[in-house]
Amino acid sequence: MYNDTFFHTLQYLKSTEAYRHFLEFSRSAGHFPLADYQNEKIEVWCSNDYLGMGQDQQVINDFKASLSRYGAGSGGSRNISGNTLAHVALEKRLADLYQRESALVFNNGYLANTESLGVLVGLFDNIKVYSDELNHRSIIEGLKKSKVEKYIFKHNDLKHLEIGLSLEPFERPKIIVFESIYSMDGDFAPVEEIVRLAKKYNALTFIDETHSFGVLGERGLGLIEALQVRDIDFIQGGFGKAIGTTGGFIVGDRDAVDCIRSLAPGFIFTTSLPPALLEATLTSINKVVAAPGRRKKLFLNVRHLKAALRRHQIDFIDAESHILPIIIPGLARIKAVSDKLLKQFKIYVQPINYPSVPRGQERFRVTVTPDHSLEQIERFASALKSALDLS
Known part of the structure; x- marks a missing residue:
């Protein structure tokens, strides 16, 4: 019975061209x-x-040296022996780079989205979420964590977004969630216009900079740096793309990030990333920012x-x-x-x-x-x- 289910599931995936090689x-x-x-x-x-930073010799050398000092793993979750100086240093560096109060590192960018959004939308009674229709699956899964009302606006369609925002009272909590670069088409979000609408209708903003972090901006901090946009409430990014390692992060105001740190199960109940990896990540970020x-x-x-x-x-x-x-x-x-x-x-x-x-x-x-x-x-x-x- 069980094996039949596995077999027929795979057959269905293959017949519908959804099976991955x-x-x-x-x-x-x-x-x-x-x-x-x-x-x-x-x-x-x-x-x-x-x-190509995953092949950078200085990043590799620092990874090896850190591995010799710290060992292969972190030893536990962040709240149980896994909160190393490397974790704290990387978070401080990210917060300083973005000139924000706080940052939080996750094991990957997927978790950074699902866990951050899951906590944020669950904190507010009667919040309404506005999400671009082409947002990444990690964003979709994060928004599913709470049964809140969602408005899916047409991709990069400011008129459609504003129609949805205008239907709600100014005082109702709202959050607009979008990406800076959409990886399947390579197009940019109209960040400045979305921020303008957020201010007009009293909404928080959450941007996924995964594919622009390290690539765009004077220091490689992403599209918001390239556009010189400051009024974004939450910035998410990852290390698995231009930085060449692995992991994800969120930056924002201290209390908001502390709520995520304190309430996100995918952060709390997960063994933290190895400190050697995070020191190599910090080396890579510093090289990208400086040059x-x-x-x-x-x-x-x-x-x-x-x-x-x-x-x-x-x-x-x-x-x-x-x-x-x-x-x-x-x-x-x-x-x-x-x-x-x-x-x-x-x-x-x-x-x-x-x-x-x-x-x-x-x-x-x-x-x-x-x-x-x-x-x-x-x-x-x-x-x-x-x-x-x-x-």
Whole structure:
């Protein structure tokens, strides 16, 4: 009976094109964007390590040195022996960078969203949540934790958002939840306009800066820094993208963040991240903040890649960010293109399919980095054109 359920569930996933396949390969320190796959070198074109900081030698060296000092793990949850000086130092640094009163580190960005939002919307009687329809699953799950009224506004649609806000009394608690960069299309949120509406209708604001932290802004603090927007109540971010390690965080006012720290079960009942990892994360953040060179090289390579794709007449979503989505409808076709790129050209780019994107909107989410050479960029565009023509 039990095995039948497992079997039929998997059969259903496969029949509806929702079954996920994972490529097994090994990153090669110091050789990014190259990786080892079946005793050969392949080029990675879909990594979230946007700046290649996971391969940075100083980050690696500090990770090793910290590992020798502290050991492999933290020893417990934050409230039971796992609240190390490394955790406190990283949180203080984040709060100082954003000029906010407090910060809190989570084991990953998913938890930072689900746990923070779960607590925040549960604190207020009769709060109404306004959430962009393309928000990440972690945001959706966090908002589900409390049975509050939700208004899902059309993606980046300010008129639709304002209609929903205007329906409620000024005094009713409200929170607007959105992302700075939407990772499947690479587009920006209209942050300044959302903040203006929040002020007009007495709403809190919560922004997910996961895909812009480290990439945008004078110091790499994200889209709100690039736009010089200060009036955001809660800023969420992660270390698993441009910072090159793992973990997530939230920053905001002291009492609000302390409520999250005190009430979020996914924070309270979880073994904290290893202190060595957090010291390596702090090293990476400090390097990214101090030197804009890799961010500039990233966007220079983005421009080169867009130009190469245009020369080969390959359509892509020309968004403002560093993410280049290439729509290739149909799971069978995009998988064939991906397989050809890997087998013939030693290029790895992962198909994105349902439920991450709607059926018929399958795509490659291409990410060039500062470490991709001009030759590799040209070769990628040429190989993709060949694979598309033969699919």
